[in-house]
Amino acid sequence: MLIRQPIAAGRFYPAAPEALEREARAYLEGGAALAERGGAxxxxxxxxxxxxxxxxxxxxxxxLAGVDLPRTLVLLCPNHTGQGQALGVWPEGAWLTPLAPLTVDADLAAALIETNAGSGGFVADTRSHLGEHAIEVILPFLQVASGAERPLRIVPVCVGTQQAAALSAAGRALAAALAECRARGESAGVIVSSDMNHYEDERRTVEKDALALERALACDPEGLLATVARERISMCGAGPLALALFAARLLGQPRAEFIAHDTSASASGDASHTVGYAGLRLFLA
Incomplete structure (x- = not known):
């Protein structure tokens, strides 16, 4: 069995289970103060x-506050390390967190890989995930939000491209695999892990984030990728979000809700060198 060990515990979040759950729960309970929308x-x-x-x-x-998560989650993250494949799927086994293991849905992972076979798309690849923090960091929040009595299954995917053609093809494969889940009556959805603009002053970060979010809220993957490139917005997860939006268009009529935005200056006090953070919810009609 393939086991993915945590690499960010003790750095990005507490390594002790009790402290980790307590911190995540406190943020979930206090999230309403920042949310422009929210609730169940x-x-x-x-x-x-x-x-x-x-x-x-x-x-x-x-x-995440008040959200009823699908039981199976395809987790799309950027590739910060440059290791592995452009669309690397962790194919089976489990991911460990300080709270509990999360089982990989091997059948859905295989469906993704098989649906995209021969197109240079999704491939089984653990290398892209071993040093990558972007999925790991959000897992404890997902676990606390869903509750121990409703364990999640995951399919981690590391996305190392922002090419529209490749992401559109991957979106078709993702939509096909999720449509099969839906036909079987299974609850499956997508989580995109992304920060927004990096390492500019707060004014520029807020401005650039707004431009990218405008396209995201319009459910416009082509426009998102073009805007990020044209405006030099260092949104690490533009590719993963575009992939999700390409899939959403094939599964129904997508609608995005803006929930919250913040920058690192709120915690650091340094408005000269910031990173933006945003939360979105995606719905299908």
Whole structure:
């Protein structure tokens, strides 16, 4: 069995289970203060940030508070390390967190890989995930939000491309695999792990984040990718979000809700060198 060990515990979030659950729960309970919208909801997908909890915990809490998560989650993250394949799927086994293991849905992972076979798309690849923090950081929040009595199954996917053609093809494969789940009566959705603009002053970060979020809220993957490139917005998860939006268009009529935005300056006090964080909920009509 393939086991993915945590690499960010003790750095991005507490390594001790009790402290980790307590911190995540506090952010979930306090999330309403930051949320522009919120409350009980059953979204098909979410976009969540993946920084240290002291920086992005409020946005994580606001976006997840009151959400009824699908039981199986395809987790799309950027590739910060440059290792592995462009669309790397962790194929089976489990991911460990300080709270509990999360089982990988091997059947859905295989369906993704097989649906995209021969197109240069999804491939079984653990290398892209071993040093990547972007999925790991959000897992404890997902576990606390869903509750121990309703364990989640996951399919981690590391996305190392922002090419529209490749992401559109991957979106078709993802939509086909999720449509099969839906036909079987299974509850499956998508989580995108992404921070927003990086390492500019707060004014520029807020401005650039607004441009990217405008396209995301319009459910416009082509426009999102073009805007990020044209405006030089260092949104690490633009590719994963575009992939999710390409899939959503094939599964129904997508609608995105903005939940919250923050920058690292709120925690650090440094407005000259910031990272933006945003939370979105995605629905299908």
């Amino acid at each position: 909801a059953s979204p098909w997908g979410l976009m969540l940030p993946h920084a240290g909890y002291v920086y992005c915990g409020r946005v994580l809490g606001a976006t």
